[in-house]
Amino acid sequence: MAKTHITMKVNGAEVEGLVEPRTLLVHFIRENLQLTGTHIGCETTHCGACTIDIDGMSVKSCTMFAVQAQGCEIMTIEGVANADGTLSALQEGFRMMHGLQCGFCTPGMILRAQRLLQENASPSEEEIRMGISGNICRCTGYQNIVKAIQYAAAKINGTEFKEAAE
């Protein structure tokens, strides 16, 4: 099949590649760019494991063709850590609150949560739960993911994080 040349910005760097028109964006990211932190859990737009950030929106990258991302600005999990290499507030929150187990949903969750906190800097528990409802986690039962996001929000806002009483 004929291939198309595409360019985009991923985690701050210009990248390019030759892809078939049918190539899914998630496959381009994982296989051509070798950024394997973005995962595939369903390929049917249900699980959110492939969530990345495209031009300021959370997008399930199994739902887009690579050619549709031409000229876009993308962030994947590999671009989330702070510039000095330390964990971002969200990454730290997931670790501190035990918001992950097998880690397979984690990159998608973190990317989604990061965008959520940009949309709403101090979300309520309900808003967090609604905000991550496109992302399935099979391991954690979500409760600690919610806490992880609350932890990060508090850290970013400079407020005190109070763990909800059990």
Next chain:
Amino acid sequence: MNDMAPTREQREAKLEGMGCKRKRVEDARFTQGKGNYVDDLKLPGMLHGDFVRSPHAHARVISINSEKALKVPGVLAVITAETLKTVNLSWMPTLAGDVQMVLADGKVLFQNQEVAFVVATDRYAADDGINAVEVEYEALPVVIDPFKAMDKDAPVLREDLVGKTSGAHGPRKHHNHIFEWTVGDKDLTDAAFRKADVTIKELISYHRTHPSPLETCQCVASFDKINGDLTIWGTFQAPHVIRTVVALIASLPEQKIHVISPDVGGGFGNKVGAYPGYICAAVASIVTGKPVKWVEDRIENLTATSFARDYHMTTEIAATKEGRVTGLRVHVLADHGAFDACADPSKWPAGFFNIVTGSYDFPTAHLSVDGIYTNKAPGGVAYRCSFRVTEAAYCIERGMDILAQKLGMDPAELRLKNFIKAEQFPYHSALGWEYDSGDYHTAMKMMMETVKYADLRKEQAAKREAFRRGETRDIMGLGVSFFTEIVGAGPSKNCDILGIAMFDSCEIRLHPTGAGIARVGSKSTGQGHETTWAQIIATEIGLPADNIKVEEGNTDTAPYGLGTYGSRSTPVAGAAIAMAARKIKAKAQMIAAYRLEVHEDDLEWDIDGFRVKGLPEKTMSMKDICWAAYNSVPPGMEPGLEAVSYYDPPNMTYPFGAYICVMDIDVDTGVYKVRRFYALDDCGTRINPMIIEGQVHGGLTEAFAIAMGQEIRYDETGNVVTGSFMDFFMPTAVETPHWETDFTVTPSPHHPIGAKGVGESPNVGGVPAFSNAVNDAFSFLGSTHIQMPHDFWRNWQAAKRLGAVG
């Protein structure tokens, strides 16, 4: 000693040993997208394999034509049963003593069965190839309803077994029958029923579902033609078992087979067995001389790679009118699908279902299980469960509620009346188990006090009155569940897989600077073994957990172990770790005695080293002992500090717990709300409370999914109608309730550190709690039992049936 010497508390804290909420080591890589999952692996020249699958549930395969497929750009080979026959691999043995087609051999027996394996340069080309393979089928009548499988005129499913009157587990009664398994005293039990004041009998079904970890099953096989080595990276919960299976069925020398489980994205039982994808990838690599990757998609995972449950349990309890249980009789019709590919220990065709007497002191019981074939996917894996314990717990916990209803007694009170008492442990159950330890009354009462059980019942009574008066359309249910698990398979006297005893293992090697590596035969699929195993070692030998690297999953480096499932890691591998650490400690003591110039017996252990009894300032830390082990050991002693332990557990462990679910259901819509869910777990000694809590949250969420909607459902022609995440209920953060967790600690008396395992308890105890809540809500309208899953539609149907909706 100077003023700055750390206090005992500081020394203890520095170790981050058992009981500490140690943050996970794994998280640094997982939060940064640096995990190493199978699909992340990219080898030079790697090819992709994918399956042509059957659209039919039962059909004869008339022909397979690969001609067009082989012309598709990128397609290199199409493997069929005929190809596999040349290497004697068209069928493979299952863990349950049956055989299973690797690729359709003459016929297909379930929808989406593997028919041919297309090998191509990339996954898209493989897909093109699949579309070009022409398969001609002749449809055959199907068997979907398990209750019709043994009808006289039922179609013959397994033609390969025609004329075989016995299987791996004894005689077969019918051409679609696999085994009958009976336990217990029939005569005594029948007598108990004859004498009973009160009996109940109910068909309690536990529907077919699927573990569905977020990462599907996948592998990369790479055959090195020159050295004859076969390396398989795969999503394996039990890599050593896979290596042995490959050695046995492919007749390859076991030392030439290297099985590696890298990071695994959840297992829940789905990744224990051997699947056709693994065999085909390996054969394709041998044929092409290139590495071959196989990654199933979600639909394939849900429809073809295993399933769980599908147990239809006719449950009878006999009791006195005061509510003392006097007998239990259960018959199970077990739908195993097209091949018996249960992942149970070999001698246990129905797993440990004979734990079905649960937490109650039944004087007698009798159990029989009939396994049958149908046109459904093979499997029968333990979905977050120790081999059919979930089914057993559901059976007895539902049964006790039904009995309570018949007696007009409170379900909690009935349980308290019949619990095995703390002083009865070790307790011998009527169906043959020896329960190690428990204190059920304390746990139950703690649950009842915390949630103010009596007040909830009062509120429920008032709500029911209000409902009757037409003031509300909500009904309220209290789901009580008190489960006893049986985990940690298992003692070699009764547990093996393919003849290999179900021990587990650990090898610890300490380095001169007071650090070390521990290699373990288990395999984490999210449980955080890299974190918790180091905590056990830290407490045992006094080196900080941070100094201990934990490695699992590589059969070349890890000692042989039976892997992680059935909550066996902590009871078995955890014990092996403690025992290996104790061997090291024993040698360390000799070194310390030599260096401190005292007799060994004059030394005592103190947090992170030895000290001379009565001379607390004369000490030698473990860190210093490590150094000494490499330069000044006693004369005649070998240098170094390492140990291996293979642990054969003397008994299983028996975690337990008291759960309650408070639920409101709107009868007009069937919509339910979980108002409260409280889970008290007793898993013995607690290694890392943070991780335990996480396991409980996750297990409860899976229980919630199963009880309230998650089902693999077939239509009457054998089509899977819940084959994607669109139809297969996967709760998100919005539906998932808030979890309250609590605990008591009753250590296991026979386990070196007293731990029992926890990962599966919440699934085992959670499902009955949800189902009992729904059933309890409807009970005052005249219902005794409503089958799971309890989704909105079914709740509404139930309300209509019971006349609650006009």
